[in-house]
Amino acid sequence: MSRTTETFQSSIQELSKILEVPSGLIVPHLSEIYVRNYEKGQVIYYQGSEADSIYLLIEGYVSRERLNENGDDYLMLNRGHTLFPISHLFEQEHYEESCTALTDALIVRVPKNLIEYLSKNNEDTFVKIFTLLRQEQQISINRNMALMGRNAEQKVINTLRILGETIGNDQGAYYEIDKVMTVTLLSALAGVSREKASHVVRGLSNNNLVLKNYQTWTISKSI
Known part of the structure; x- marks a missing residue:
């Protein structure tokens, strides 16, 4: 075959x-x-x-x-x-x-x-x-x-949560999204500027709630 x-x-x-x-x-x-x-x-x-x-x-x-x-x-x-x-x-x-x-x-x-x-x-x-x-x-x-979040930061966090639930691989305490995510794409989905999305993601990364390895993103369920 x-x-x-x-x-x-x-x-x-x-x-x-x-x-x-x-x-x-x-x-x-x-x-x-x-x-x-x-x-x-x-x-x-x-x-x-x-x-x-x-x-x-x-x-x-x-x-x-x-x-x-x-x-x-x-x-x-x-x-x-x-x-x-x-x-x-x-x-x-x-x-x-x-x-x-x-x-x-x-x-x-x-x-x-x-x-x-x-x-x-x-x-x-x-x-x-x-x-x-x-x-x-x-x-x-x-x-x-x-997208009705009270501010840009909340919109980004809400969007990350939904992305994890809808296109992420469930790994128990976190979701993993492979080969597709970029800050530019996240900003478009959240309806905020790329600069703001990058700032929010950086803060989440500092708290180990979002980890990026090229286009593989790990998103904590406690975000």
């Missing part, structure tokens, strides 16, 4: 698992499903383009950015084993956000109408999609609340 074939098969198994649908129901549609490696910085889809697909991130990190007509910018990150953008299922005709690979990423592209069909005909899949929608909504609420 070639490595490409093995990657495709394992990716389909992951898709079957996350949708909670027997792989046998996906097999007839394999010709419509694509597994692709994206390089860091490569755009996966653009805001305003036709929303004809849903994506399963197998490995790596992506950023999803929404820019409204007032110039307001909303940015969120996803890590491996995430299905997105599920809020576009059933009704959205165009993507309301852009998505870019923050690192090299392995991604499964699935026709949106296939997931909608599976959701309508399999109770377990419908419940799973509903659960994922609620989880994403809660993450968005938490993200908005983080």
Whole structure:
């Protein structure tokens, strides 16, 4: 078995698992499903383009950015084993956000109408999609609340806490985020200047609450 074939098969198994649908129901549609490696910085889809697909991130990190007509910018990150953008299922005709690979990423592209069909005909899949929608909504609420911090320092701390919970690897007393974090990215997520974000992180580092080793960040749960 070639490595490409093995990657495709394992990716389909992951898709079957996350949708909670027997792989046998996906097999007839394999010709419509694509597994692709994206390089860091490569755009996966653009805001305003036709929303004809849903994506399963197998490995790596992506950023999803929404820019409204007032110039307001909303940015969120996803890590491996995430299905997105599920809020576009059933009704959205165009993507309301852009998505870019923050690192090299392995991604499964699935026709949106296939997931909608599976959701309508399999109770377990419908419940799973509903659960994922609620989880994403809660993450968005938490993200908005983080940005309502009383000052820039609190916004940075709140954002670090949410990043640990959503894209970090749980290591017990702390979260570890690998290969993706920079002060510039943190400042964009927290909505503060890079200088302020750097100052806050430096203070947290002095108290051993945040440790940086290049792009691997360790964030204490007691932050």
